[in-house]
Amino acid sequence: MHVKYLIIGAGPTGLGAGRRLRELGENDFLLLERNAYCGGLATSFTDNAGFTWDIGGHVVFSHYDYFDRLIESLLGDAYLEHQRIARVRIAQRWIPYPFQNNIRHLPRDMQWECVQALLPHIRTQVQPHNFRQWIEYVFGAGIARHFMLPYNFKVWATPPELMAYHWIGERVSVIDLEMVLKNLVLELDNVSWGPNNMFRFPLHGGTGEIFHRMGAQLDGHVRLNTAVVQVDPAARTVRTADGDVISYSYMLNTGPLDRLVLDCIDTPHTMLRDAAGRLSRNGVFVAGVGVEDTRDDDTCWMYFPEDDCPYYRLTNFHNYSPNNVALPGRQRALMAETSWSEHKPEDLSSLMDKTVQGLVNTAMLDEAHRDLIVSRWSIAVDYGYPVPTLERDGALRTLHPWLEEHGISSRGRFGGWKYEVANMDHSVMQGVEWAERMVQGTPETTYTIQEK
Template identity: 75%
Template structure:
């Protein structure tokens, strides 16, 4: 079968591309999805006890009017809107997020250590060469020791010395010494920073509801349970695990870029394969714990830099929508995320037990509530975050031009391998902008090769 535009992956990027092609009147396309469901890493699942879980703590916020309209159309108004309430668990207390802007909540000795590290002459002044040095230059020794270094290792499962820092942009709130001191003396909190301080969430079905509906509206142009296993870049032919073969004029690949080069494209040279091996990632274990009974807690999500828990982030998923819980208003859904890698190994078979211990240690679950756990659910995601390592940009500069010269466009969270444009809205818009490039000749602005 031949199609003009072949899209591999029915996640946010692939569905965004397909939707835009159809909007522009192009019907000669097909989406191949290896899973039996659409959504990719933005899919949601309902467990046997009636709890709904996402693959991590997704929230819907946007940099794009197009994405906003897409969400409103897909959900037909069936969403909730929240003001972000986020906190950091440290020193047996809760500190408002961003941590570095609200250190007045720390014990006084920790406050002083953080402020002292920000004083003139205390921070390194040389140009940093990696993320670890950037942390010291921007935040000083105190904030680095208590939060930035341990937290980022828990998230990335990668030493900060191996990471670049050019990706940061709006991802990390930088710091102002005058503001820090003012907040301490005047007992002020600064909590509104960031693009996700207001976010939306589907009323029913979790984040995956958005992409289920998008896929359903594309009908038989989305083929589920159709895994691509081989790509002949010269003849523009794709071979699938079920024996089907497709030819194409242009291909959008939204799966992991390293697997595309190392396992699928048959003409990849050793130079390309070496570049693909430079791409690093972490893996993430998402644990859902459904509990009978409520607590007074309006927090959306929380960060955990200390070793009192294995998880780096916890989401009060019942606060996103009460329908995420099996008994709305009477049970709560706690969703924890723990990373692992060769730098930070984890024993997955014991990680649920460690997660529950961590919930107790951090006051998110009372010890007596262990017997009131209604459900435990988990998913181990091999590809969690694309890590912005020092060698990433050079690898992409080798891989992407070679692929594009053969009409293969690799986009999306792991297709593009750029964490800084891997939010849900970014991912959808990478697909939208690719479609507009194909049909209208417009320049892509979200993802740049």
């Protein structure tokens, strides 16, 4: 079998590419997906108790008109729109997010420690060379110690001194002393920062409903339960786990870039294998806890820098859509995320129990209400976030040009390995823009390749 365009993976990037190819009049394409469903990390699941869960706290917001129109065409009016309400749990109290903009809610001694560390003669003036140094340079030692350093280690499961910082962009709200003092003295909250201040969510089916519908519209072009086990760039063929050989003219890989190079491509080029081995990631354990009770809490999600719980983020998933629980208005859906890596090992077999204890420790579940838990769902994802380490860009400068020379593009959260363009909209648009480059010759703008 031969196809002009072969796409590995039917997650957001692969589906975006397939959809755009068809819009551009190209029908000679095929998506190969190793799972039994479309969506990748944006898939949703319904458990035996009737609760719907995402693989983490996904929300729909956009930097692109194309993506906005896509969501509207897929969902119609079957979505809800929310204003973000997020908080940080620290010192046994809730601080509005972003933490660094709202330190007035901290105990007085912590407030002073954070402000004092921002004073010009105390805050470090040494230009940063890694993420840890950048945190201390921008936020001062106080905010770094109480929130930024412990929280980011819980998220990335990677020491911040091993990470770069140029990926930050709109991901982190920076700070200045004048704003901090103004908010303290005038007792002001600053909670509107960030591109996800307003977000959408499907009324039914979780985030996965979006990509279920995208996949359904590509019927005949998507082959599920089909893992790729070998890629021959010279012959431009792939072999699947069931023995099929498919030739192609152009390939888009949206699966993990390291696995493509280390497991699928039989190459004598040690520089490629060395580069792939320098890519770092974490894993994420998502625990869904369904509770037979309600409470007055309009929070969308919460951050947890302290060690009284294993998770770094918790989502009130019932607030995203009432249909995420089995009995709307009578139940809560609490979705927790915990990372792991070689730098931060976790016993996955005990993480659900630790998560429930963490819910008690952080006042999200009353000790007496443990028997009200009616659902315990979990998924352990080996590839959670691509970590922007100090070695990442050098590795990508080796890998991408070689692949492109051999007719292979690699895009998406782990295909491109750039966290800074790994939102849902970014991921879809990477596929869309790749398709436009293939058919129209227009340059990609969301994902750019750095030459050696």
